[in-house]
Amino acid sequence: MSDNASPPVQAGDKPVLFQRLALIGIGLIGSSIAHAARANNIVAEIAISTRSAETLAEAERLKLGDAYSLDPAEVVEGADLVILCTPVGACGKVAAVISKSLAPGAIVSDVGSVKGSVIKQVAPHMPDGVHFIAGHPVAGTEYSGPGAGFATLFENRWCVLTPTQDTDPAALAKLTEFWDRCGSQVEIMDAGHHDLVLSMTSHIPHLIAYNIVGTAADLETVTKREVVKFSAAGFRDFTRIAASDPTMWRDVFLHNKEAVLETLGRFSEDLSALQRAIRWGDGDALYDLFSRTREIRRRIIAEGQETAMPNFGRDEGGLAPTDEDTGE
């Protein structure tokens, strides 16, 4: 599949793929799935459950679904596709709650950034005849909540599915088609390898971003106001992913501990070497690294995973201070 994935299927006149989609959790990803499933005519009905009454009411106000309940067991009744869109740490608990209400033959999946832990948490609760296939749409923004989602979030992004040896091929094909029709390219991967790859392309970048923003906030020699004013020199780029959902990211680090610590170890080792090069004035070592790193961006742009516009194509001209008081 992976590299030879066919282009996203157009909505066109295709019949719906699932009769009832149950979304447990309705944040950025859950609400984007709701929009995408609707826009592309992939499901007939959407049932939504989430833990907070306030969030559920917002989802209803936004008309994201057809049925709403605070009880996840209720919304999975009669659903032929159930997608867990909660933080990774909540998956096991939800799986236990919905277990007895799942319809025979239903496909259950998730969207978590960690796959090994989710499989370990969820699989034991899955009744016979229900197909659990863990998944991860590699897409997002720095915004959270039911109002943050949009139908095109998954377009041209990869969605990783991590079936096991026992996975039913027909169920896998159907879930693959679901993501295809959401605009994604599907990649099949081993859960452990997913967790290692994503520790590098997602988890460590988030950790580093959170960390540098924390360091900047805590410096006593540089004021927050100065950090804000001169952030356009590089720092502001990091604040985007450091504005991501705290609960989601706490759970990612708690549930992908091994891979994260391994990759972080490599990052820190490399950083120590750079630090030493600076201390000893080794300009050649610095220049060597700084020239090598352009290549990866070139390839990311060539693969359609990034814009070639300077500064991400930010609307710099349109930026202007608001009236908000931001002094300290």
Add this chain to the structure above:
Amino acid sequence: MSDNASPPVQAGDKPVLFQRLALIGIGLIGSSIAHAARANNIVAEIAISTRSAETLAEAERLKLGDAYSLDPAEVVEGADLVILCTPVGACGKVAAVISKSLAPGAIVSDVGSVKGSVIKQVAPHMPDGVHFIAGHPVAGTEYSGPGAGFATLFENRWCVLTPTQDTDPAALAKLTEFWDRCGSQVEIMDAGHHDLVLSMTSHIPHLIAYNIVGTAADLETVTKREVVKFSAAGFRDFTRIAASDPTMWRDVFLHNKEAVLETLGRFSEDLSALQRAIRWGDGDALYDLFSRTREIRRRIIAEGQETAMPNFGRDEGGLAPTDEDTGE
């Protein structure tokens, strides 16, 4: 000045501020100054010098100036404003070469990301009656070279000037007006403090970005192709500043060693604490940091230094793989 800076002066019918602007170095910043000075009618004539004949020819092809020479001493003759736009490490050498050709009363400035070292390198070569005021327009993109510049690069960005006790107030006022008319807001700062602030808002972010891209490229357990494919999960953000000019950045780290090592020490200390929190499963410590970091981005957006659009307002829909072979 700083916080009460008046809004950028409009080009309008104002007379030119300088008769002859000499730009030594014509990369992203030099060429953007040429465009901005022209667009805003700030100077009558622009003379350009750079070390490479090829780059100079490109500048001429782009019609960035009125006079061109490979000899910097030649272009500063008769110039009432000279701006060094070379990498920080080349400033002293250039200052020595142009010293005897500088016109009495001329203002000499620079655009380097480090100010203490530039002052130390340049000041000794300045003849009596010439006003040297170090400067740093805090603006840029990840692109380099004479073709990368554009007239609006400095709009709504800060430009730091670092005068000393001996600086002539009239010269400082005139240089401030120059940057005002380029669209910048001018901030006056002590050189040492500038170097500390920018180590946090610019130098360490670049170092971290270069480092993480290097780590990703060197992992033997994750292929470059996987890094590229799944980069939209966070990693791609870092590749932007890691695609910046290698020579410029080598010089920044060699010339701001002390502040960079100090700030990097703080970053690493904080990262060790985070690492420990992950190892020990301290979810509260992670959650605490991850909730604090949103605030700084909110302020950066409120100050007009960043867009509030999700994903920097990237044109995600417009991204598509090119035909280029990016396999490995």
